[in-house]
Amino acid sequence: MDTDFCRKEIMPMEGRNKLEIKKLSKVFINNDSFEVAIENVSLDVKENEFLVLLGPGACGKSVLLNIVSGLLKPTSGEVYIDEKLSQGVNSQIGFVFQNLGVMPWLSVRDNVAFPDKLHKVPKKKRYERAQKYIDLVGLNGFEKHYPRQLSGGMKQRVGIARAYASIPEILLMDEPFGQLDAQTRYSMQDEILKIWNQNKKTVIFVTNNIEEAVYLGDRIILFSARPMTVKGVYDLNDLKRPRDYTDSRFLDIRKEISNHTDLVIK
Amino acid sequence: MGNPNKIENEVAALREENKKRKIRTIVRGIISILTFLIFWQLLCTFGIVNDKVLASPIQVINAIFTKIVDPRPDGNILIVNILASFKLAMIGFFLALIAGLPLGLLMGWYRPVDKLLRPIFEMIRPLPPIAWIPIVIVLLGIGTVAKSFIIFFTTFVPIVINSYTGIRETNQVYINYAKTCGYSNWKIFCTVGIPSAMPLAFAGMVIALGNGWGTLIAAEMLASSSGLGYMILMGRNYGRIDTIIAGMLVIGLIGLGLTTTLRKVENRVLKWRLK
Amino acid sequence: MNAMMKNSGVYKILLNILPVISILLFASLWQLASKNGGIIPTPLDVYRRAGRLLVKPVNNISLAGHIWASMKRVLMGLLAGCVVGIPFGLLIGWNQKCCDYLKPLFELVRPIPALAWIPLMTLWFGIGETSKTALIFTGTVMPVVINTYTGVRLIPQINIDVASVFGATEFQTIKEVVIPCSLSAIMAGVKTAMGTAWIIVLAAEMISANSGLGFMIIRGSDVADLPLVIFAMIIIGVIGAVLSWILTFAERKLCPWKVEIN
Numbered sequence: 001m002d003t004d005f006c007r008k009e010i011m012p013m014e015g016r017n018k019l020e021i022k023k024l025s026k027v028f029i030n031n032d033s034f035e036v037a038i039e040n041v042s043l044d045v046k047e048n049e050f051l052v053l054l055g056p057g058a059c060g061k062s063v064l065l066n067i068v069s070g071l072l073k074p075t076s077g078e079v080y081i082d083e084k085l086s087q088g089v090n091s092q093i094g095f096v097f098q099n100l101g102v103m104p105w106l107s108v109r110d111n112v113a114f115p116d117k118l119h120k121v122p123k124k125k126r127y128e129r130a131q132k133y134i135d136l137v138g139l140n141g142f143e144k145h146y147p148r149q150l151s152g153g154m155k156q157r158v159g160i161a162r163a164y165a166s167i168p169e170i171l172l173m174d175e176p177f178g179q180l181d182a183q184t185r186y187s188m189q190d191e192i193l194k195i196w197n198q199n200k201k202t203v204i205f206v207t208n209n210i211e212e213a214v215y216l217g218d219r220i221i222l223f224s225a226r227p228m229t230v231k232g233v234y235d236l237n238d239l240k241r242p243r244d245y246t247d248s249r250f251l252d253i254r255k256e257i258s259n260h261t262d263l264v265i266k
Numbered sequence: 267m268g269n270p271n272k273i274e275n276e277v278a279a280l281r282e283e284n285k286k287r288k289i290r291t292i293v294r295g296i297i298s299i300l301t302f303l304i305f306w307q308l309l310c311t312f313g314i315v316n317d318k319v320l321a322s323p324i325q326v327i328n329a330i331f332t333k334i335v336d337p338r339p340d341g342n343i344l345i346v347n348i349l350a351s352f353k354l355a356m357i358g359f360f361l362a363l364i365a366g367l368p369l370g371l372l373m374g375w376y377r378p379v380d381k382l383l384r385p386i387f388e389m390i391r392p393l394p395p396i397a398w399i400p401i402v403i404v405l406l407g408i409g410t411v412a413k414s415f416i417i418f419f420t421t422f423v424p425i426v427i428n429s430y431t432g433i434r435e436t437n438q439v440y441i442n443y444a445k446t447c448g449y450s451n452w453k454i455f456c457t458v459g460i461p462s463a464m465p466l467a468f469a470g471m472v473i474a475l476g477n478g479w480g481t482l483i484a485a486e487m488l489a490s491s492s493g494l495g496y497m498i499l500m501g502r503n504y505g506r507i508d509t510i511i512a513g514m515l516v517i518g519l520i521g522l523g524l525t526t527t528l529r530k531v532e533n534r535v536l537k538w539r540l541k
Numbered sequence: 542m543n544a545m546m547k548n549s550g551v552y553k554i555l556l557n558i559l560p561v562i563s564i565l566l567f568a569s570l571w572q573l574a575s576k577n578g579g580i581i582p583t584p585l586d587v588y589r590r591a592g593r594l595l596v597k598p599v600n601n602i603s604l605a606g607h608i609w610a611s612m613k614r615v616l617m618g619l620l621a622g623c624v625v626g627i628p629f630g631l632l633i634g635w636n637q638k639c640c641d642y643l644k645p646l647f648e649l650v651r652p653i654p655a656l657a658w659i660p661l662m663t664l665w666f667g668i669g670e671t672s673k674t675a676l677i678f679t680g681t682v683m684p685v686v687i688n689t690y691t692g693v694r695l696i697p698q699i700n701i702d703v704a705s706v707f708g709a710t711e712f713q714t715i716k717e718v719v720i721p722c723s724l725s726a727i728m729a730g731v732k733t734a735m736g737t738a739w740i741i742v743l744a745a746e747m748i749s750a751n752s753g754l755g756f757m758i759i760r761g762s763d764v765a766d767l768p769l770v771i772f773a774m775i776i777i778g779v780i781g782a783v784l785s786w787i788l789t790f791a792e793r794k795l796c797p798w799k800v801e802i803n
Contacts, residue, residue, distance in 0.1 A: 025272075025273070025276070027273060027276050027277055027280065029277060029280050029281055029284065034277045034280075036273060039273075069706055070705075070706075071702050071705060071706065075276045075280070076272065076276060089705045089706060089708070091706070091707060091708030093706070094706075095702075095703075095706040097699060097702070097703065101699045101700070101702070101703045103700060103703065103718070103721075104798045105721040105722070105724075105796070105798045106721075106798075114703075114707060114717075115707040115708070117717070118704070118707055118708055118709045118713055118717070119708070146797070146798050147798070148798060166707055166708075290641070291637075291641045294638075294641035294642050295641060295642070295644070295645040296645075297642070298641075298642045298643065298645050298646055299645055299646065299649065302646055319664070319665060377556060378556060378559060381556050381557070381559040381560050382559045382560070382562070382563045383563065384560065385560045385563050385564050385567075386563055386564075386567055389567075389778070392777075392778040392779070392781035392782045392785070393774060393777060393778045393781070394736075394739055394740040394743055394777065394781070395740075396740055396743045396744045396747065396755075397743055397755075397758060397773075397774050397777050398774075399747070400747075400758050400759060400761070400762035400770055401762070401767070401770055401771070401774070403762070404762060404765075404767065404770075476654075479654060480654030480655060480656050480657070481656070481740075483654055483656050483657045484656040484659070484744050487656075487659060487660075487748065488747065488748070495656075495657070498657065498660045498661075499659075499660050501660060502660035502661075502663060502664050505664075507661075507664065510660050510661050510664065511661070513657075514653050514657050514658070514661065515653075517653060517654065517657045518650075518651075518652035518653035518654075518657070519652065521652045521653075521654060522652040525652075
């Protein structure tokens with residue numbers, strides 16, 4: 001489980017930590033049994049970094065993300081944002097959901113303008129702003145379409161545009177490309193990096209795909225299966241962008257990580 | 267690796283919370299119903315509401331117990347009324363089941379049958395069964411046959427519609443699989459189509475029973491000398507609110523009992539679904 | 542019949558003749574039954590009676606007047622049922638506390654069939670319009686509440702999460718998410734309520750009224766004017782179908798994002 005490359009707890013680097021998770025645990029109760037989803041996880045997220053949370057399917061990464069956003073309460077442990085304790089839902093945090101979460105009764109434009117509507121921004125201004133983000137994700141021309149008329153990739157882009165439109169300080173993305181076919185997935189990965197480069201934010205990206213993690217992340221935190229704990233931290237800042245799936249250094253890192261993952265599904 | 271004691275504590279705390287929540291729900295429900303009953307009783311006791319207009323809960327319960335032996339005001343004791351209504355509901359329902367279930371299934375499966383019988387069915391469907399009562403009375407007189415017929419109509423429609431829809435929704439994958447096994451159309455109908463249709467068909471039966479029970483009460487008000495509908499109508503004619511409310515409660519209880527029983531039967535029959 | 546025969550054009554034509562055959566069969570059976578029975582009027586009788594009806598009104602009210610009388614009662618009762626039922630259903634669907642307190646009371650009243658309220662309502666409100674509206678109200682409020690409640694409960698959690706994450710207040714969540722999401726369930730409830738309302742209106746009119754289609758039926762059967770009865774039934778059927786179509790159309794307009802399932 002331990003190697004000389006990674007450590008269990010990250011030592012904070014200089015510069016502020018945007019987000020800190022301290023000794024987080026989450027337990028779910030069923031009728032006669034209970035399940036420890038997350039066990040004593042601690043990690044830091046630096047400002048404006050693209051952090052990837054990698055782990056096998058259903059290990060608890062989504063649960064962790066939901067706790068960070070405030071949708072779920074932890075059983076024990078705390079979340080600090082900008083060094084202040086975070087309780088409940090924080091609207092400084094944008095969320096791109098796994099199962100799309102795009103509202104089917106609203107057009108693309110209304111979906112992207114939704115956060116603004118909640119903040120009572122007048123209609124004209126909302127639509128102007130929404131248009132900017134719709135263009136950003138490349139959905140120009142589809143403003144009035146309804147989600148059921150869009151492909152999976154397009155729906156996911158609406159979700160991203162919407163999350164960006166709420167001008168979050170932290171962007172959480174929960175396996176956003178999981179439902180897409182391989183081709184769309186690759187192009188969406190480039191898209192998200194492009195958008196991130198234009199609008200630098202702190203991003204926490206959850207995935208179970210090792211290649212995707214190495215392609216996207218500044219740092220990767222590797223998780224075990226349930227009960228989820230931190231298995232390792234990988235610093236990829238020396239891997240230059242844009243990254244290449246076939247680059248030898250890329251493949252080395254990928255191999256190292258895959259040797260450490262929990263390949264057994266419990 | 268973590269702190270086992272701490273986790274145990276957390277789990278225990280969460281369980282406590284869950285239990286508390288469930289108890290809270292039940293307690294609130296009980297408080298709510300008791301408050302309602304007490305409020306009702308007080309309204310009557312203090313004469314805030316005229317006793318010609320509302321009977322208190324105590325009077326209603328009294329009426330029920332009295333009716334068990336007292337034939338006034340409608341001429342039958344309680345159990346006679348209950349049985350009269352129950353008998354009619356059952357006859358009508360089972361006839362509709364025997365006729366409607368196969369009909370709906372066949373119509374849904376075989377296009378020729380659908381094309382042939384649909385127009386007639388669509389003509390009958392929009393008519394509320396109540397509207398049939400006068401004609402039925404003229405043709406069949408005021409009697410058991412007429413009333414069973416009306417119940418038949420009421421229950422027939424939902425059963426046919428639901429079994430039709432149910433069998434139409436059969437998963438094509440299963441049908442294709444059966445075809446590859448070399449089954450004839452009839453065999454596929456029996457082994458794949460009918461079981462698939464059962465959940466919706468049962469839903470239709472529950473609706474049918476509910477509607478049928480309600481229509482029966484109305485039919486008894488219009489053309490009967492026994493039964494629960496007749497009983498509450500007589501209650502009204504003699505100004506006996508307690509009988510009216512008592513009757514309504516009994517009607518409600520029995521209706522509830524019928525649908526609950528049907529649902530239990532459905533769960534038994536559909537046990538295979540879990541496999 | 543093998544697949545090849547099934548696909549042939551001839552088979553398709555034969556198939557489409559069947560409905561026509563069945564209607565003709567039905568009409569001729571009717572004709573036969575009326576000739577032999579002596580009581581049942583022939584289709585021609587009904588047609589003639591309809592013609593007379595347009596000239597000479599029943600109880601001094603024209604056909605249109607009767608239709609409107611029934612419709613008016615249905616609409617008023619339905620409106621009352623929705624105005625009370627929809628907010629109530631939303632309340633108990635959304636708020637757990639309210640649900641705990643109010644749902645048991647609702648469940649107490651629910652098993653009582655709408656028509657069983659007739660004696661009570663006529664005792665309380667007499668036999669005028671008020672009692673009819675009250676009756677229809679009782680009948681419509683049940684399906685509306687049940688369907689609204691179910692609609693709210695079935696909202697996918699993710700839609701509510703989306704609203705939370707972007708900072709919606711509870712009121713905003715209800716306005717922007719709960720109501721649009723449960724709209725189609727509410728419409729289903731209104732459709733069912735419409736059917737129930739129609740049944741109640743007829744029953745109420747048959748028992749005590751001076752106008753309306755139910756009244757026409759009773760009047761017709763009182764004086765053994767069966768063609769009138771049958772004609773009234775036909776009108777009722779037609780109106781019922783039209784109303785149902787209007788509601789389906791309304792649902793499609795209100796919920797354009799729903800994919801049609803054929």
